[in-house]
Amino acid sequence: MTTPDRRAQSTPLAEAPNYSEQAEKLLQQRHDLAAVVFLSTDGLIAGAGGEVDREQAETTAASASGLYSLGRESLAVVAGGGARARSVTIEGEDGRFLLIVAAGDNLRIAAFTQPDPDLGGVMYELAKLADTFALHISSRGDGR
Numbered sequence: 760m761t762t763p764d765r766r767a768q769s770t771p772l773a774e775a776p777n778y779s780e781q782a783e784k785l786l787q788q789r790h791d792l793a794a795v796v797f798l799s800t801d802g803l804i805a806g807a808g809g810e811v812d813r814e815q816a817e818t819t820a821a822s823a824s825g826l827y828s829l830g831r832e833s834l835a836v837v838a839g840g841g842a843r844a845r846s847v848t849i850e851g852e853d854g855r856f857l858l859i860v861a862a863g864d865n866l867r868i869a870a871f872t873q874p875d876p877d878l879g880g881v882m883y884e885l886a887k888l889a890d891t892f893a894l895h896i897s898s899r900g901d902g903r
Contacts, residue, residue, distance in 0.1 A: 776892065778806025789884055791876035793855070796820055796869040797862075800827075805866065823869035827859045846882070860885045863893035 778797035786792050786809045794809035796816050802824035807816035830847035849857040854874035858881065862868050868889055872881060 779808055780806075781888065782806055782808030785870075785884060785888060789881055791873045791881060792870055793873050794819075794871040796823065798823055798867050798869060800824060800865045800867065809871070811871070819869055819871075823857070823859045823867060826857075827861070827867055830859075846885075856881075858882065858885060860889045861893075862889035866892055868892075 782795035782797065785795050792809065794807065794811040794815075796807045796811065796819045797805040798820035799805055802821040804813075804816050804820040807813075807819075811819065826849070827844065827847050831844040834842050834844050845861055847859040851857070856872045856876065856878065858868075858870045858872070860868045860870075860882075868885055870881065870885055872878075
């Protein structure tokens with residue numbers, strides 16, 4: 760019996776969720792969001808929408824990945840090694856926020872708000888979307 764090739768088990772890119780489309784849907788639902796970037800844990804862009812061009816999205820993906828990792832590690836130091844971060848929030852002086860939310864083990868959602876957003880509403884929608892993607896990714900069974 761041959762061992763199946765791990766790559767053959769993974770979901771082809773064409774079957775993966777269209778993250779840019781999902782970003783645009785979220786932006787239509789939440790007018791207090793300015794931009795949404797989906798990123799991998801290694802800082803690569805998976806999709807984006809809103810007031811962000813490709814270069815800005817790539818920079819956001821790289822920096823958001825690092826910020827999330829720092830937040831996760833800081834939480835582990837303070838709360839113990841078993842603590843898991845769900846999100847990282849950064850507030851700007853102008854009333855805008857950068858929110859980074861885990862969507863499974865290898866996907867993050869970074870969202871930039873407009874000034875003075877309904878933060879509870881934005882976080883609720885981000886958490887809902889993150890849960891949806893986490894379930895989708897885990898149901899693929901490819902370990903990513």
